[in-house]
Structures are given as C-alpha cells and as structure tokens.
Amino acid sequence: MSSAALHRDWLQPDWQLPAAWPRVRAFMTTRAGGCSDGLFASMNVGAAVGDEPARVQANRNHVAEALGAPLVFLKQVHGAEVQRLSHDLLAASQPPVADASVSATPGLGCAIQVADCLPVLFAAPGAVAGAHAGWRGLAGGVLENTVAALCAAAGCAPGELRAWLGPCIGPQQFEVGAEVLAAFGRSPAQPGGEFVYRANAAGEARWLADLPALARLRLRAAGLSHISGGHWCTLSEPSRFFSYRHDARTGRMVAVIGLL
Template sequence: MSGAEPFLFPDWPAPAGVHAAMTLRTGGVSAGPYKSLNPALHVGDDVDAVMRNRKFIRESLALPSEPVWLEQIHSNQAVKAAAALMPPQADASYADAPGVVCVVMTADCLPLLLCSADGRRVAAIHAGWRGLLAGVIGNTVAAMEGAELLVWLGPAIGPGAFEVGAEVRAAFVQKSPAFGEAFRPQADAKWLADIYRLARIELNALGVTNIYGGRFCTVTDADRFYSYRRDTVTGRMATLIWRD
C-alpha cells in the first residue's frame, strides 16, 4: 500500500450521522495505469487487485455494508440503493435507511453527493455531460421527496480542460438558455465547458442553493486523480455516502 493519503473528505456542513468520502488514486495495490487505489472492475484492471482495493476502502472507512455499486451508463436513471446480485444500470442511487452505502465512480465526470438537512436521506450521482443534459440531477432530487438538500460537487474535469464541440453547447442551450454562461468559445468552433457551473445552474433551477465543493480539476492533478481524458486507460475514483 502507498503511504499517501487515500481519501478526500467533503468540506460541507452535513448533519451529524451523514458520512461521505472520495477515494484518491493512492493507497491501493493496482499497478500500471491503474495505480493504485482503483475500485472499478470494468476498466481492464486485475480483478484480484480491484477486490483488494475495495476491501481496503471498506475497512478503512469502516463502512456499515458493501457499497451498492452501479453499472453506470451515462443515463438519467436514479435507483434506490439496495443489495443485488447484479449492479443496476443507473447513474445515481439514493437511500433513506441507515447503513446503506451509495457510491458512484468517476474519472473526469462530476460526482455529486446529496443529503437532506435532517440527515435522513442521502444520494450519490455520476454526472457526465450526457447525464447532466438528460436530467440525472433532477431525477435524483425528485427522489429525495422535497427535502431541503445540501449538495457537494466532487472533483471533476476543470473548466480550463473540458473542451467540447458546438453541438454539446447547442444541446444545453436548447434545454435552457441559462446554460450558455457555462461555456467559453475556443478556436475551431470548440467550447470550454464548466461542468461545475452546469450542475449549479441545474440545481438552482430545481430550488437547491446549498451547494459546496467544485474547486478541483482531475485532468491537471495527476498525483491525486484518475482522468480518462488525460490517460484514456486508467482507474476510477469512488465517491461514497451513507448515514447512521
């Protein structure tokens, strides 16, 4: 195991009894481009190494149960987290019972953690631009049943690194002109997109204003974060939330 800090803990005023963490790329046993704390089984890493990494995460964070891993498909699907033989195809999960661990995996896409102000409901969202556009945040907020929410935006590709085509900007602006402020023009009809700003605009439109985080860039911080855009073959970070 590496001696570097393996976790990032959200800086947000979550109520007592709500616990959250994000794994970094250090502290595990994976080798090569997956070095070292990769928890993802779908990226080509050695299965034994991944399972050892998951065991390390579970024990280090004293998780109350095995995280409910998802088969993420860049959709708008949010499911209630529950133990299952096969990971559900979804990009968000939520829970209203103690001891259930919601988790998403990312390597440039935006992980969001949600909790209700009373600490009774928690959720985790994987939001790439496709999921954002499709409404994964809105579907998850709806599943929180009108609770007053706190949201943490975890590390994602930063606004200086996320270049997209004009068709991506056009799709967001067609959904709402407000999204236009999250794009800056570049040469060759390209745009720089601020995924943090896109999420904040969406959350604000849903009436959610208690938003924290959103100050990292996975592409430029290679020591701490995996980045698909930077490396293509790489591991994933896991972002987890649960309640007592």
C-alpha cells in the same frame, strides 16, 4: 462493519449538517491508498478497465471499510436513471443500470465511479444519494431526478438538501463541440457563461465547458441552496486523480456516502 481511517489524500465534503440529522459519512478517493499498480496505481475501483479483479475487489473492500458500510456499485451508462438501494442488491449477479442511487437504509452506501465526469453527493434528513454527472447525464436530468428521488425518500423539500461536487475535468480543460452546447439548449451564437469559445489548433470551433457551473445552475433551479465543492480538475492533476482524457486506459475513483 466498523469504519477504518480515511487516507489523508482522500476528499471529504465541507458541508455542515444539522445536528438533528442521522449521522452521515461521505468521502471521495483519489489515486492514493490502494493496491493496484501500473496505469491503475493505486486505488482503482473500476472493474471493467483491465485491472486485476482481485486488486479491484481489495480496493473496493478498503473503501467500504472506510465508510463503515457495504457499497452498491452501479453500471453507469451516462444516463439519468436513479436506483433506490436495498440490501438485496448486494447479492445481485449484476449491478443495477443507473447513474445515481439513493439510500435511506442505515449501513448501505451509495458508490459513484468517475475519471473526469462530475460526482455529486447529497445529504438529506434521513437519506443520502450520489450521482454520476458527465455532460450527457447533466443534460439528461440526472441531478434533477436524484433530487426528486432523494426528497421522496427523506420526505423533505429540495431546500433542505446539501450537495457536494467532487473533482472532475475543469473549465480550463474540458473542450467540447457544438453538440454539447445544443444538449444544454445553447447555440454557438449565444453559448452562455458556462461555455467559453476557444478554437482548436486546426481552427475548428470549440468551447471550454464548466461542468461544476452547469451542475450548480441545475441544482439551484431544482431548489437547492446549500452547494459546495467543485474546485478540482482531474485532467490538470493526473498524478492525484484518474483522468480518462489524460489516458483512456486508466482507473476509476469513487465518491461514497452512507447513513451510519
């Protein structure tokens, strides 16, 4: 499969990979560049959101052509399971249930769907990975599990990995309750810098959560030092990004990565 040009609005990791590594191609879609319309305009890759299946498949095909490799989509469940990819998964009747994937096979790409949750792409010397990191997945260890699986696949240490954080709901928009603090081992009395107290209009206790900052904390604790991205807010730019909190009936973007 030959790679097609990326749409000018799509995002690419700003990492600098060592020249000795196998070639890696990675990017993330926005709303632009597809064939869906209405609430799903236009690059919706979500197959379970109510969009026309033929248009979803055409959009997925477009993304795979831009990557230059077939993609393995996951059934994401806000968990922490990691799927090691193989070509036989392309013919499976159902997608694997997982929230992260690792590929050490050239020409087989990882695909992570999001619409406010944080996508994280990883590159290693000889393998790549992608993770779906909403607050439940982050608290459950999806990033740590992905780092461990990627290091095992590539035969490297965590310090050699590169991680890129894509667009997600930003720290000025992501309002959460005390249950989210508890999931990260924080208390309302000592929430930590990643949670800023702000009562809602009814005077109820709420906090603004910083998903990218929480991800960086977890990644650094896992041994990574090369971390970039995480500067976009999906809810603040609904014309550019799909956002579930802006409209529960909306499309999905995808962050993809593969070895060429």
